Amino acid sequence: MYKRVRLKDTVEVPPKHLAEVTPRLVKKLLQDKLEGRMDEDAGSVVSVVKVHDIGDGAVLPNRPGVYYEAEFDAVTFDPQMQEVVDGEVVEVVNFGAFVGIGPVDGLLHVSQISDEYLAYDEENQQLASRESNRTLGVGDSVRARIVTKSIDERNPRESKIGLTAKQVGLGKHGWLKDDREQRQAATESE
Numbered sequence: 501m502y503k504r505v506r507l508k509d510t511v512e513v514p515p516k517h518l519a520e521v522t523p524r525l526v527k528k529l530l531q532d533k534l535e536g537r538m539d540e541d542a543g544s545v546v547s548v549v550k551v552h553d554i555g556d557g558a559v560l561p562n563r564p565g566v567y568y569e570a571e572f573d574a575v576t577f578d579p580q581m582q583e584v585v586d587g588e589v590v591e592v593v594n595f596g597a598f599v600g601i602g603p604v605d606g607l608l609h610v611s612q613i614s615d616e617y618l619a620y621d622e623e624n625q626q627l628a629s630r631e632s633n634r635t636l637g638v639g640d641s642v643r644a645r646i647v648t649k650s651i652d653e654r655n656p657r658e659s660k661i662g663l664t665a666k667q668v669g670l671g672k673h674g675w676l677k678d679d680r681e682q683r684q685a686a687t688e689s690e
Contacts (some may be wrong), residue, residue, distance in 0.1 A: 543578025
């Protein structure tokens with residue numbers, strides 16, 4: 501889930517910029533420091549939006565810069581357990597599909613895609629069903645639910661998010677549309 505949060509952090513202003521410590525400079529330094537990083541409480545920092553307050557500077561021994569505490573707004577992405585998310589398949593492997601959900605990827609394990617057996621088609625980079633002829637490949641839009649998450653603050657790319665698409669209303673967007681049309685046709689024929 502994306503959200504706008506108010507955060508505080510310390511930023512080092514290099515000596516060459518000490519003549520003019522402005523919110524614009526502090527925002528740029530915070531963006532360089534924080535964007536793309538993971539925070540356990542706030543989630544992944546997508547963007548530093550606005551600096552509200554810059555505290556008094558502090559000098560540390562044997563350090564060239566001056567350190568300022570800043571209060572600022574940031575847009576973060578914090579995936580929540582059981583949250584329904586839409587994403588795009590970015591990679592298909594023999595054990596499932598990786599789905600891009602915001603700045604991170606979630607794994608949609610082959611056992612969590614469908615009740616049908618899905619075979620891996622390496623040549624076409626897709627998972628395919630022999631029963632219904634449905635396929636799931638790179639670029640397909642998917643709706644899934646977050647069922648597991650393990651966030652690695654030190655290396656956000658190593659964070660693991662598990663997804664499922666087996667419940668009603670979840671799955672490849674094209675499949676959901678087909679199912680809706682079939683239910684509608686069945687209702688009209690009654």
